Amino acid sequence: MDESTQRFATAQTAAFVAAHVPLRGARVLEVGCGDGDLAACLAARGAEVVGVDVSADAVRRARARGVDARHADFLAFRDAPFDAVLCTRSLHHIHDLDAAVERAFALLRPGGTLLLDEFDLAAVDAPSLRWYFDLRFLVRDVAGGAGGALIEDDVLGAWRDEHAHEPPLHEGAAMIAAVERRFGRARIERGPYYWISICSAPTPIPLPPGMAEAIWRLETLRIRQGSLRANGLRVLARA
Numbered sequence: 001m002d003e004s005t006q007r008f009a010t011a012q013t014a015a016f017v018a019a020h021v022p023l024r025g026a027r028v029l030e031v032g033c034g035d036g037d038l039a040a041c042l043a044a045r046g047a048e049v050v051g052v053d054v055s056a057d058a059v060r061r062a063r064a065r066g067v068d069a070r071h072a073d074f075l076a077f078r079d080a081p082f083d084a085v086l087c088t089r090s091l092h093h094i095h096d097l098d099a100a101v102e103r104a105f106a107l108l109r110p111g112g113t114l115l116l117d118e119f120d121l122a123a124v125d126a127p128s129l130r131w132y133f134d135l136r137f138l139v140r141d142v143a144g145g146a147g148g149a150l151i152e153d154d155v156l157g158a159w160r161d162e163h164a165h166e167p168p169l170h171e172g173a174a175m176i177a178a179v180e181r182r183f184g185r186a187r188i189e190r191g192p193y194y195w196i197s198i199c200s201a202p203t204p205i206p207l208p209p210g211m212a213e214a215i216w217r218l219e220t221l222r223i224r225q226g227s228l229r230a231n232g233l234r235v236l237a238r239a
């Protein structure tokens with residue numbers, strides 16, 4: 001992800017977290033912290049943040065920026081209770097899903113907050129995917145990036161192929177059901193997410209600053225007007 005996209009993505013997720021968790025002094029766990037950009041941002045806002053990631057390289061990069069990042073599989077991660085557990089685009093990867101949600105519950109203090117900032121692989125339709133692939137082609141073609149091929153025809157098939165994974169990625173309904181089985185009723189928000197998929201692939205030329213935000217604005221507008229189906233998924237639950 002280029003720098004301006006990363007900055008905008010971090011600001012978006014940080015605003016979501018700050019809306020539900022009083023950050024100053026809070027003990028926060030980020031699951032799948034990657035390079036630690038969000039963790040560093042939340043720490044700068046007064047939280048005591050621990051990041052966990054299964055990728056040793058990601059943990060090395062997060063530590064290099066001062067994040068308390070731990071190299072572990074979340075399913076085996078143990079620590080003192082947290083005020084909040086954040087899964088930032090990571091839960092859709094973790095098998096077994098119920099075990100991951102159980103781990104999050106066990107790591108929260110009573111009344112603590114679980115937040116998922118995710119995408120729903122199944123929340124797509126052909127017109128939305130046509131918009132996504134066309135825009136992605138335009139953006140990545142200009143920046144000379146890989147994966148920017150023009151999808152002429154079968155957009156649903158192209159989407160399925162791109163997300164074929166072993167083991168399969170979890171769909172939104174499965175994540176929501178797993179959270180509600182353990183936590184009870186959760187609060188669900190659907191919103192923009194294609195902008196991240198469009199802007200996050202590495203490109204030889206950095207995207208113009210403001211590109212991610214411009215696509216986010218466009219996507220938000222089209223969702224509101226009903227011509228795009230939202231595939232961003234945010235979930236909030238209390239232990």
Ligand SMILES: C[S@@+](CC[C@H](N)C(=O)[O-])C[C@H]1O[C@@H](n2cnc3c(N)ncnc32)[C@H](O)[C@@H]1O
Pocket residue numbers: 031032033034035052053054055058072073074075088089090093094095
């Ligand atoms: C799509 S990346 C998201 C990274 C970052 N949170 C972001 O939003 O840019 C998913 C991250 O989850 C991590 N991850 C996947 N499975 C995991 C597991 N079982 N335990 C801990 N981390 C995991 C991956 O290594 C990766 O860094």
